[in-house]
Amino acid sequence: MEHSCGLVTKNKEPVPLKSVEVDVHVQGHVATVTSTLLYVNGEERPLEAVFVFPLPGECAVCHLSAKIGDTEVVAKLQDKQRAREKYDDALSSGHQAFLLEESDQSPDVFQLNVGSLPPGESAAITLVYISELDMQADNALRFCLPAVLNPRYTPQDMDRSQMATVTSVPAGTVPYTLALSANLSSPQPISKVESNCDLEPLAYLNPDKTQATVSLSPGHLFDRDVELLLYYDDAHKPTAIVEAGLDTAEPGSLMGDPVVMLSLYPEFPAAVTSSRNMSGEFIFVVDRSGSMDYKMHTGKDAKMRIASAKDTLLLLLKSLPMGCYFNIYGFGSRYEHFFPKSVEYNQKTMDDALEKVKGIRADMGGTEILQPLKHIYSQPCIPSHPRQLFIFTDGEVGNTKEVLDLVKKNGHSHRCFSFGIGQGASTALITGLAKEASGHAQFLTGTDRMQPKSSEHSEGSVTIQYNMKEDLIEEQLNFCLKPTQDTGVTLHRLGARALIRSLEMEERAAGPEAKALREKLLQLSLQSGVSCTHTAFIAIHKGSGQTVQGPLLHRTVPTPG
CATH class of the missing domain: 2.60.40 (Immunoglobulin-like)
Incomplete structure (x- = not known):
């Protein structure tokens, strides 16, 4: 050609x-x-x-x-x-x-x-x-x-115009x-x-x-x-950046008050992580739509997207703890699962699953991710085994907002980890899945990095505490409240964007209150200078x-x- x-x-x-x-x-x-x-x-x-x-x-x-x-x-x-x-x-x-x-x-x-x-x-x-x-x-x-x-794949019930x-x-x-x-x-x-x-x-x-x-x-x-x-x-060292508000903005408003951005990425002690109870229900959801049969990128020796997803899935499967529960879903225009319900992870079930993974192909048509998620959320959780979803997709869907609304609704009981496969994966979908369900997003683009895994002198402080089973872990960060660098209103606008996204979700789920939420969104967007829908x-x-x-x-x- x-x-x-x-x-x-x-x-x-x-x-x-x-x-x-x-x-x-x-x-x-x-x-x-x-x-x-x-x-x-x-x-x-x-x-x-x-x-x-x-x-x-x-x-x-x-x-x-x-x-x-x-x-x-x-x-x-x-x-x-x-x-x-x-x-x-x-x-x-x-x-x-x-x-x-x-x-x-x-x-x-x-x-x-x-x-x-x-x-x-x-x-x-x-x-x-x-x-x-x-x-x-x-x-x-x-x-x-x-x-x-x-x-973007457009579901059949969505207005393509x-x-x-x-x-x-x-x-x-x-x-x-x-x-x-x-x-x-x-x-x-x-x-x-x-x-x-x-x-x-x-x-x-x-x-x-x-x-x-x-x-x-x-x-x-x-x-x-x-x-x-x-x-x-x-x-892993915590950091803080303080940013002054706009003098022209109304005091008490998002843009008028000072803000602080904290970057906290704790490193869990090995003694704590090694003592974790081997429990949990792990559900892997693999995109098998036709677009997964494309290459990861345009460079030399690029893998197919479905092959990269299978490689990562195999790595995660082999890393599961004995005694947990797991299942694997494949989806396209329809969906299917390896087991009628999640099974206990042992040598036999692992061997069965590994053999089935080898036969996975990108042969299921369009990208209908909503239906398999609805089915998973409808299944009762296993007591004492927190459910975690691992979603592999190239992210080519047209109903992103509807999918994220569903994930957020079930985020209290289903944590979600997302893997964007190949170039062009929708960042709105991949990062949104993880954000709305307290998980983490990872992009696989061809480079293999997956590893087992205020006064002038006033000071502020923040303490983060979290539990790992019986162990209480605490970190404290002290920082100067006076802005130390000129960031303009960068952090304010990031904060406004996060609030805009939250309000947009509320608006989509609202009934009679939708009009008031729209006005609130408009006002926040115009005041902050950050675009919204x-x-x-x-x-x-x-x-x-x-x-x-x-x-x-x-x-x-x-x-x-």
Whole structure:
């Protein structure tokens, strides 16, 4: 099959997006990401470019601006419906307009409309988001710049007209370039940075190695998710960052009061973990939809997604304690389970399960994850054996919010650990599953890292206590209440994003109170400057005001697929 080369799509249409430049600023466990997308209209008529692309599911999108020549216009965050109307009105009046909105179905999918770009003109679009970095099994902090947006499977009972249209091209033929640089700052020394992409050498900026820079090697082709793994010394040492509130915000409000971000990642003593009672019910849920028969990534010797899921499943199966209970589910358009109900883990049942795992194939159609979860939740739990779910999926579902609502509803009795398989796995689904059920998310992208596993001088303190069976473990962290670094309102916006997500879940489950919750969401989104499902960023550049004759050329910007 012959693929088109250059700045054209597979339909031989020109692609107005020419390059993406990304600047990442990491402070401890938080990343502020500034992406600049350069659009150029090389055609003879004005055009509208539409780009549907992925972002981390829990990120806080807080800025959009456009620079046309020497003129810069900064977008305003508004009610989504009003923003859409203003965008259409601007195009009808002959002005340029830029609209950024979150998908109604999944918070890790965004759509950027660049409207009425005149022939020969360019526009540099800048968007900014803030994201918390997840700790991985090997104590690495993971930053991911998603490139791959897999088409999301739409359940049969869901309205397909509501789904964002994803345009993709084969990896290796993406018609725009990527340049990425990262500035790293940490309370502890930075020991190393690893990546699935080629990097320039890590450069330290101070003798104690708490500040450093790193960048992608020149000529990087934006054909895969870019993953940076940051390793800090003393990764388990608690840290605190204090951030002052906005002087212009109302006192007593989220944005007006100071906030503190605590990073607590305790290391359990070996004496405690080794004495744990060997109990529990472990249910493994494996995605066997057709998309699991794709490769993990576009590199050489890439495994198939289903093979990677099976390898990890086998590792976990062999690590279960004797005397626990377990079962394995496979799902696609339907679902099935190895045993009618969970069985006791012994040599025989383990051997039976290992043999069955070898026969698992990606042969079950679509990605209907909701039904197997409902079945699992309907089964009575085994006394004295806490139930834990381990979900393996490439995350290509359209009903993400409905799935997360169900997981949250059952989170008090079912802890959930999620594994995102391959590039393009929905971060909203994978991280959401773990977050709503007090578990942990792990992304398997091809690199095998799975291992057995205030006054000026006022001080604040926080104490964390937790029990491991009969042992009480305690850690205390003291910190200065005066802000020690300029973080702007980064932490406030992360807090606002978490509260927005919580309110969105409440709204979906609400009856008559839904309208009041929507107003509360709108108010919080507009006050914090963080987008939500009901708001969008809109920027208008008033040009000649001459109405465009005839329809605009419509160009979709592809993502690697």
